[in-house]
Amino acid sequence: MPRTKTNALADDLDEGDAATSSGKPNYSVPAVEKALDIIEYLAAEGVPMTRAQLARALNRQPPELFRMLTCLESRGYLWRDSGSNAYALTLKLFELSRTHSPYEGLLRVAEPHMRALAAQLRESLHLSMLHGDQVMVIAQEESPKPFRLSVEVGTLHSVAGTTSGRVLLAHLPDDEVAALLKRDATHRQLSAAGRQTLRERLARIRTQGYEWSEGEWFESGIDLGVPIGSPQSRVKAALVMATLRRKGEGPTLADVLPALQACAQAIGAAAGIIKGDTT
Known part of the structure; x- marks a missing residue:
């Protein structure tokens, strides 16, 4: 037969x-x-x-x-x-990936909000999401200042060693966090004390809703990151403002956090991944 x-x-x-x-x-x-x-x-x-x-x-x-x-x-x-x-x-x-990608809609609605905020704060912004075991930068709006920080779109970074990564980790279930950290090179290099410090840091980010770091990559660098999405949403992202402190001068948390959080809320609402006013 x-x-x-x-x-x-x-x-x-x-x-x-x-x-x-x-x-x-x-x-x-x-x-x-x-x-x-x-x-x-x-x-x-x-x-x-x-x-x-x-x-x-x-x-x-x-x-x-x-x-x-x-x-x-x-x-x-x-x-x-x-x-x-x-x-x-x-x-x-x-x-095929673009046809049903949930990220296309997020990028489309994020662009005008990020552009407006970058002009308002005069600081650079980038949007990141998890990509496998790392964080990928998927969008950026540069500061209008002549001296500014820039992160290339498409680059991959550590989840434990970046502001974006920690913001995303802090808003994931514990089992997913453990699995990601187990495969993260930066986390593997930490001592037992360093890993405990990271766990405490993630708990603090989850409670306060943002991550502020200074001098992580170089002495004058400042990163402020907030999450986009909710515990129930399938799409989660981190919106980060990156700037330089020059001659002791730079933005304070009170200066920029409310505007960054409002932008993240507007992006999430416009993308339909959180409830909120889309106007």
């Missing part, structure tokens, strides 16, 4: 349902895993690769990848160069 697509899928599911050595069921689907191996490897390498190159890299036989590569190409996930027959990722995954 010929092996139909339905039979093939059933075979894949039967293989995946086999128990592992630990006695727990393994629900892997070999065909799906093969496709994901190809996509993830091409994404990691960042250069086109032939079927033979992919087979060697993934420890598979070239004929084994033929149908999968053909399928991914026909669905628009891969592009094949007619000269070299090398495969590369298209922009389809990026387009």
